[in-house]
Amino acid sequence: MxxxxxxxxxxxxxxxxxxxxxxxxxxxxxxxxxxxxxxxxxxxxxxxxxxxxxxxxxxxxxxxxxxxxxxxxxxxxxxxxxxxxxxxxxxxxxxxxxxxxxxxxxxxxxxxxxxxxxxxxxxxxxxxxxxxxxxxxxxxxxxxxxxxxxxxxxxxxxxxxxxxxxxxxxxxxxxxxxxxxxxxxxxxxxxxxxxxxxxxxxxxxxxxxxxxxxxxxxxxxxxxxxxxxxxxxxxxxxxxxxDVAHFLNRFNLFEGKLAKGTFTGPFGAVPAAHAVRSDRDIYAVRYDRMQAVDPSAPVSGPAIRARFVASEYLGSSVMNFFEAGDGHVIEMEHHLSLGAPQTFEPRQDYLLTWNPEQAIVFGREVA
Known part of the structure; x- marks a missing residue:
């Protein structure tokens, strides 16, 4: 490369x-x-x-x-x-x-x-x-x-x-x-x-x-x-x-399959018109681009169901940790400059969602 x-x-x-x-x-x-x-x-x-x-x-x-x-x-x-x-x-x-x-x-x-x-x-x-x-x-x-x-x-x-x-x-x-x-x-x-x-x-x-x-x-x-x-x-x-996204420690990385402009992962199929060529198919979402909503709430974009595990206060932000059904730990960051953080019930399920336009797609099949 x-x-x-x-x-x-x-x-x-x-x-x-x-x-x-x-x-x-x-x-x-x-x-x-x-x-x-x-x-x-x-x-x-x-x-x-x-x-x-x-x-x-x-x-x-x-x-x-x-x-x-x-x-x-x-x-x-x-x-x-x-x-x-x-x-x-x-x-x-x-x-x-x-x-x-x-x-x-x-x-x-x-x-x-x-x-x-x-x-x-x-x-x-x-x-x-x-x-x-x-x-x-x-x-x-x-x-x-x-x-x-x-x-x-x-x-x-x-x-x-x-x-x-x-x-x-x-x-x-x-x-x-x-x-x-x-x-x-x-x-x-x-x-x-x-x-x-x-x-x-x-x-x-x-x-x-x-x-x-x-x-x-x-x-x-x-x-x-x-x-x-x-x-x-x-x-x-x-x-x-x-690998760069992993080193930065700021992205949730999901494995899946990129084909014909669509990425299919644990959150289902998502349009992926633009992708970065890679030897692996990976879908990356920054920690601070994710939101958590009630499982019964309607969502317009991709979403994955995950159970709340814990929060960590970092001074200028709060990190929230969720566990998906396959054991994948998903991190969500809230900057306190944006207001008071959400509170979550321990061991309760939530839907984690994001704007797909803010995700980064890596794949072997790139037009």
């Missing part, structure tokens, strides 16, 4: 480009003919399940892994065979990779102090303190890294990378160690840093919410292949395959 793309970058102005990159570990194909490019001051999110190739792709760009096939370009130069330390690309490791015997500021300034920055001690300290402030650690510069939390150590690692002022920063699950409040704050701060410094960020995450919130473009990977590239709005609103 060729990945669906929007807003493709002019190759003459791209910061980095991958052309047909393949990476294997024995019989395992970690990357399969990956092609991708990124422009200046762009934020790209890599999204996919564990083992999809996200981190391997980062490591190939950084130079920690060599591809068996394909080329890697950075700032217009072929760097496929260039050692990692000569690429000028920043990398924030998932395990922090800090020096435990050094203080926060000593870790942050390490690259400037021991590299070829040409800066004097006062300028190194100024730049390091600026980055410490940007990542929200002001006042902690003198502490040892064993005296701060895991989330704070993650931010030290980010500040250390940014002090080198790279044109490209690779972030491997950078928010994974942070609590929910700090994750929200750091999302905004990372984007502000990118815009302020004119840096391109490539951000690996297994969180669909994080990928959509952070990226100017989202790259979805599965089993070593890039299966969709697009803006967050396109990926969320028009997933290119059932």
């Amino acid at each position: 060729r990945p669906r793309t929007t807003g493709e970058v002019d190759l003459d102005t791209s910061v980095f480009r991958l052309d047909g990159v393949t990476k294997r570990y024995g019989d395992l194909v970690a990357l399969d003919n990956a092609t991708l490019d990124a422009g200046e001051n762009e934020y790209i999110s890599f999204l996919g399940p564990s083992g999809s190739g996200k981190t391997t792709l980062l490591r190939v760009i950084a130079g920690f892994e060599a591809p068996e096939a394909g080329r890697v370009f950075f700032n217009g130069k072929d760097i496929t065979n260039l050692p990692a330390h000569e690429r000028g690309i920043g990398f924030v490791f998932q395990n922090f990779a800090l020096f435990p015997h050094l203080s926060v500021i000593q870790n942050v300034s390490f690259g400037l102090t021991h590299g070829k920055s040409g800066l004097n001690a006062a300028e190194i300290e100024r730049r390091s303190l600026e980055m410490i402030e940007i990542v929200g650690l002001s006042g902690m510069q003198g502490r040892g890294v064993d005296q701060i939390s895991g989330g704070q150590r993650q931010r030290v690692a980010l500040a250390r990378t940014l002090t080198m002022q790279p044109k490209l920063v690779l972030l491997d699950e950078p928010l994974g160690a942070l609590d929910a409040n700090l994750r929200g704050r750091m999302r905004n701060e990372l984007r502000a840093i990118r815009e302020r410094l004119g840096v391109t960020f490539v951000h690996v995450t297994g969180s669909e919410t994080e990928a959509l919130a952070m990226g100017d473009r989202v790259v979805v990977l599965d089993r070593g292949r890039i299966i969709q590239i697009g803006t967050p709005g396109e990926v969320y609103g028009s997933p290119a395959s059932p």
Whole structure:
């Protein structure tokens, strides 16, 4: 499958480009003919399940892994065979990779102090303190890294990378160690840093919410292949395959049969004039597009009978869980900005219905 793309970058102005990159570990194909490019001051999110190739792709760009096939370009130069330390690309490791015997500021300034920055001690300290402030650690510069939390150590690692002022920063699950409040704050701060410094960020995450919130473009990977590239709005609103819809964790997916413009599933036969080509016949309905009504109520569109199981309050929305007769769990989301949520009787049956024009149909038989 060729990945669906929007807003493709002019190759003459791209910061980095991958052309047909393949990476294997024995019989395992970690990357399969990956092609991708990124422009200046762009934020790209890599999204996919564990083992999809996200981190391997980062490591190939950084130079920690060599591809068996394909080329890697950075700032217009072929760097496929260039050692990692000569690429000028920043990398924030998932395990922090800090020096435990050094203080926060000593870790942050390490690259400037021991590299070829040409800066004097006062300028190194100024730049390091600026980055410490940007990542929200002001006042902690003198502490040892064993005296701060895991989330704070993650931010030290980010500040250390940014002090080198790279044109490209690779972030491997950078928010994974942070609590929910700090994750929200750091999302905004990372984007502000990118815009302020004119840096391109490539951000690996297994969180669909994080990928959509952070990226100017989202790259979805599965089993070593890039299966969709697009803006967050396109990926969320028009997933290119059932797998993408599944990774987004925002769609109910129903198996069935697409034939002659009609999809037949557990809800009966529904017109499906427009479908996305796929190797499977799948009918997808977003959680927030579904409604529940009394089983005796008349409905004009498709509907499926399901028993209410439980509700979950998420702050800005409420998730309701229903179980169909075949055991399929169906989720329905209500945004509280639209008003008070419905209440449902435990273990009672309801009809779940939706506007078929808002569904996405995937199928092998596409006109």
